[in-house]
Amino acid sequence: MKINKSIYSILFAVLLLGCGGKEEKKEGFSVDRAKEVDKTFETPVVDEVPASQRVTLDEKGVGPIKDITLDPEIDPEMAAAGEALFKTNCTACHKLDKRFIGPSPRGIMERRSPEWIMNMILDPKLMTEQDRCAKDLLIEFNGAAMANQNLTVEETRSILEYFRTL
Amino acid sequence: MRKYSYILMLFGITAFLSSCGNQGDNKSSNGALSSSAAEKAYVAPGEHDEFYAFMSGGYSGNITVYGLPSGRLFKEIPVFSQFPTSGYGYSEETKPMLNTSFGFVPWDDAHHPDISQTNGELDGRWIFINGNNTPRIARVSLETFETEEIIELPNSAGNHSSSFITENTEYVVAGTRFSVPVPQRDMPINEYKGNYKGALSFISIAPDNGRLNLEFQMMMPGFNYDLSHPGRGKSHGWFFFTTYNTEEAHTLMEVNSSQNDKDFIAAVNWKKVEEYVKNGGGTKMPAEYAHNVYDEHTHMATSTMKKEVITVDPTKVPGAVYFLPTPKSPHGCDVDPSGQYIIGNGKLSADLTVHSFDNMIAAIEGAKFDGEAYGIPILKFEDVLAGTVKSGGLGPLHTEFDGQGNAYTTFFISSEVVKWKLGTWEVIDRQPTYYSVGHLMIPGGNSRKPFGKYVVAMNKITKDRYLPTGPEMEHSAQIYDISGDKMELIYDFPTHGEPHYAAGCPAELLAPNSKKIYRLSENKHPYAVLTPDQAKVERDGNEVHIYMSTIRSHFTPDNIEGIKVGDKVYFHITNHEQDFDVPHGFAMIGQNTSELLIMPGQTKTSLWEPKKPGVWPFYCTDFCSALHQEMQGYVRVSPAGSDVPLTYSLGE
Numbered sequence: 001m002k003i004n005k006s007i008y009s010i011l012f013a014v015l016l017l018g019c020g021g022k023e024e025k026k027e028g029f030s031v032d033r034a035k036e037v038d039k040t041f042e043t044p045v046v047d048e049v050p051a052s053q054r055v056t057l058d059e060k061g062v063g064p065i066k067d068i069t070l071d072p073e074i075d076p077e078m079a080a081a082g083e084a085l086f087k088t089n090c091t092a093c094h095k096l097d098k099r100f101i102g103p104s105p106r107g108i109m110e111r112r113s114p115e116w117i118m119n120m121i122l123d124p125k126l127m128t129e130q131d132r133c134a135k136d137l138l139i140e141f142n143g144a145a146m147a148n149q150n151l152t153v154e155e156t157r158s159i160l161e162y163f164r165t166l
Numbered sequence: 167m168r169k170y171s172y173i174l175m176l177f178g179i180t181a182f183l184s185s186c187g188n189q190g191d192n193k194s195s196n197g198a199l200s201s202s203a204a205e206k207a208y209v210a211p212g213e214h215d216e217f218y219a220f221m222s223g224g225y226s227g228n229i230t231v232y233g234l235p236s237g238r239l240f241k242e243i244p245v246f247s248q249f250p251t252s253g254y255g256y257s258e259e260t261k262p263m264l265n266t267s268f269g270f271v272p273w274d275d276a277h278h279p280d281i282s283q284t285n286g287e288l289d290g291r292w293i294f295i296n297g298n299n300t301p302r303i304a305r306v307s308l309e310t311f312e313t314e315e316i317i318e319l320p321n322s323a324g325n326h327s328s329s330f331i332t333e334n335t336e337y338v339v340a341g342t343r344f345s346v347p348v349p350q351r352d353m354p355i356n357e358y359k360g361n362y363k364g365a366l367s368f369i370s371i372a373p374d375n376g377r378l379n380l381e382f383q384m385m386m387p388g389f390n391y392d393l394s395h396p397g398r399g400k401s402h403g404w405f406f407f408t409t410y411n412t413e414e415a416h417t418l419m420e421v422n423s424s425q426n427d428k429d430f431i432a433a434v435n436w437k438k439v440e441e442y443v444k445n446g447g448g449t450k451m452p453a454e455y456a457h458n459v460y461d462e463h464t465h466m467a468t469s470t471m472k473k474e475v476i477t478v479d480p481t482k483v484p485g486a487v488y489f490l491p492t493p494k495s496p497h498g499c500d501v502d503p504s505g506q507y508i509i510g511n512g513k514l515s516a517d518l519t520v521h522s523f524d525n526m527i528a529a530i531e532g533a534k535f536d537g538e539a540y541g542i543p544i545l546k547f548e549d550v551l552a553g554t555v556k557s558g559g560l561g562p563l564h565t566e567f568d569g570q571g572n573a574y575t576t577f578f579i580s581s582e583v584v585k586w587k588l589g590t591w592e593v594i595d596r597q598p599t600y601y602s603v604g605h606l607m608i609p610g611g612n613s614r615k616p617f618g619k620y621v622v623a624m625n626k627i628t629k630d631r632y633l634p635t636g637p638e639m640e641h642s643a644q645i646y647d648i649s650g651d652k653m654e655l656i657y658d659f660p661t662h663g664e665p666h667y668a669a670g671c672p673a674e675l676l677a678p679n680s681k682k683i684y685r686l687s688e689n690k691h692p693y694a695v696l697t698p699d700q701a702k703v704e705r706d707g708n709e710v711h712i713y714m715s716t717i718r719s720h721f722t723p724d725n726i727e728g729i730k731v732g733d734k735v736y737f738h739i740t741n742h743e744q745d746f747d748v749p750h751g752f753a754m755i756g757q758n759t760s761e762l763l764i765m766p767g768q769t770k771t772s773l774w775e776p777k778k779p780g781v782w783p784f785y786c787t788d789f790c791s792a793l794h795q796e797m798q799g800y801v802r803v804s805p806a807g808s809d810v811p812l813t814y815s816l817g818e
């Protein structure tokens with residue numbers, strides 16, 4: 001029924017345009033546009049908490065980074081390099097102050113392990129195929145797949161260092 | 167569920183339609199495709215071909231890249247022709263590539279590709295190709311598979327005996343097919359004889375970056391210079407050109423330029439001429455020709471008009487040029503891998519004439535001349551002849567070599583490839599082609615080191631080889647396995663445009679170096695947006711510059727207002743992807759150019775001149791992600807003179 005309503009609305013709009021009447025401001029059509037779960041194609045619920053808010057610090061993800069140890073002190077030089085790389089390669093989709101195409105990196109260190117973060121940057125395709133949380137994030141963020149920006153391990157490490165400063 | 171039933175219905179209809187369409191009979195026309203032949207041409211899904219083949223597009227003006235032995239088409243590289251698929255020749259960056267002294271020429275007739283060489287062996291740095299109609303030579307990078315440089319040739323017309331390179335890529339050589347007045351001037355056509363000139367151009371290639379420079383042009387007698395090839399090995403330093411129309415006819419050529427029993431192969435000692443020019447020889451002559459260079463880092467081409475060329479009168483350089491009499495209007499001019507034999511294919515003859523380089527040197531040293539033409543010594547036919555191949559075929563055109571002591575010659579009139587032995591001149595095998603074969607190609611077959619596993623015959627007539635497609639059809643190529651004594655036809659495949667010559671090389675020479683992305687950090691385009699926060703819209707009078715970036719799957723900015731009718735709107739779009747094979751496209755409603763296809767890390771510019779007030783959408787033309795259909799934006803266009811402020815945004 002939802003579909004039928006939209007078709008009628010479009011038809012109506014076309015008719016109005018076709019009349020060439022004086023331009024007037026119109027309200028949008030008033031179908032309930034909030035997202036509702038379609039029972040037919042529902043993905044199985046595995047976790048009540050949205051992936052973006054889940055804490056998965058024990059998960060290292062899938063990819064080249066198996067185990068890293070962070071120095072207690074943040075390396076400011078490395079963090080600055082990471083910030084510059086983040087600006088060029090990531091800000092099209094990740095903003096600090098808001099949820100955009102993807103999540104904000106603020107607070108990520110409290111939710112994800114360093115290995116998981118680096119693997120996600122280094123091979124997002126593999127991660128969304130094989131890592132549960134990455135897969136759920138892809139769904140939560142409208143299927144907007146994270147782009148592989150072909151960064152080196154060293155570059156990725158510096159972005160991680162930058163995330164520690166946030 | 168409704169959606170699915172529609173899809174099912176569609177499938178049903180499609181299946182129904184295709185079952186009706188397949189009424190044609192499948193009988194094999196020649197039975198060549200035995201199962202073992204199929205195995206030889208078969209490259210399994212996901213597997214790679216053994217060789218690259220670069221075919222000229224003829225009147226498409228471009229190069230097509232195929233795999234051998236499968237005959238699969240990988241890419242069309244735009245060279246001399248505008249190419250809406252990528253925006254080449256339409257984007258602001260690439261328009262200068264097609265600039266000439268005649269203005270913007272959006273097309274040419276591309277004939278003879280040749281891969282760069284080191285010590286006479288293919289080195290896979292660049293491929294060169296000639297524009298036949300408005301004489302030009304192009305250099306294409308074999309790392310990016312993009313055209314990087316085009317140089318126009320003054321004083322030339324019908325740039326056909328081109329573009330062939332010397333064995334260390336010192337020069338790319340280009341000869342004129344049509345002789346013309348030099349300098350061009352208003353004069354009666356019937357004063358051709360003795361007055362028109364044929365220019366042979368030597369264009370140097372910088373070893374580090376491949377930059378082209380027209381070093382000198384030899385002003386030869388007014389014959390038609392048809393094809394050419396470099397000497398190699400012992401004959402390195404020489405260049406050989408076939409000529410026809412030594413009659414110097416200017417009308418009804420098919421009769422009048424076939425009067426002489428023998429025309430010439432011109433043997434040019436370019437090292438002598440190079441030295442002569444280096445020592446200040448030659449005449450500086452005013453000229454006008456475009457030199458267009460594309461920079462991979464700025465992603466932009468610039469066009470410069472050159473004003474001068476050095477011309478050389480060959481009679482002023484002793485020992486620079488000799489004529490080797492060659493029967494029956496020779497067409498192909500091919501040199502064997504050792505550099506010893508120069509083969510002239512008399513296209514109106516049944517036989518091939520093979521000259522010997524050693525004999526030629528001996529005749530020159532013995533000063534055994536048979537007169538001269540316009541001051542250029544003519545050697546005696548019998549003195550330079552090494553042998554004749556009595557093939558029994560008709561209309562020999564071109565010869566390639568397998569590196570095993572065999573040569574393969576195409577016969578246009580009798581539609582066949584003939585394999586013969588160098589030195590004994592005996593015919594070993596012959597196989598039909600379908601139909602009327604022009605050039606043939608063995609990877610590296612025009613070098614010191616051929617890879618003699620396959621030969622590809624490029625045919626001029628297709629007729630019944632494929633399902634008919636109306637009067638106009640693609641040309642047909644046949645690939646033969648030549649690893650045994652007998653040639654075996656293993657596959658047929660259609661080719662785009664009209665491939666004349668082709669060049670091939672082993673896949674491993676190029677594949678590991680093939681560029682995957684352009685690094686954003688190396689992007690020096692003046693309008694590049696290196697981070698999304700640099701995206702902006704600027705107005706300068708009626709020019710509007712939109713600095714835009716793209717990544718899966720949005721444009722930054724995607725809402726723009728304050729554009730007015732009469733504006734010239736430049737969309738400068740930088741693709742922020744840094745992953746292999748993620749281009750984004752850009753198309754704007756009512757654009758009078760073409761779309762753009764922007765590779766990762768690249769910036770391209772499209773000019774849009776909005777003509778009507780309204781809100782006009784633009785979108786990405788390359789299916790880039792699951793959210794590709796969402797990759798769109800709007801430009802609000804207000805009437806000229808309105809005061810809607812210039813604003814731009816994303817996600818607001």
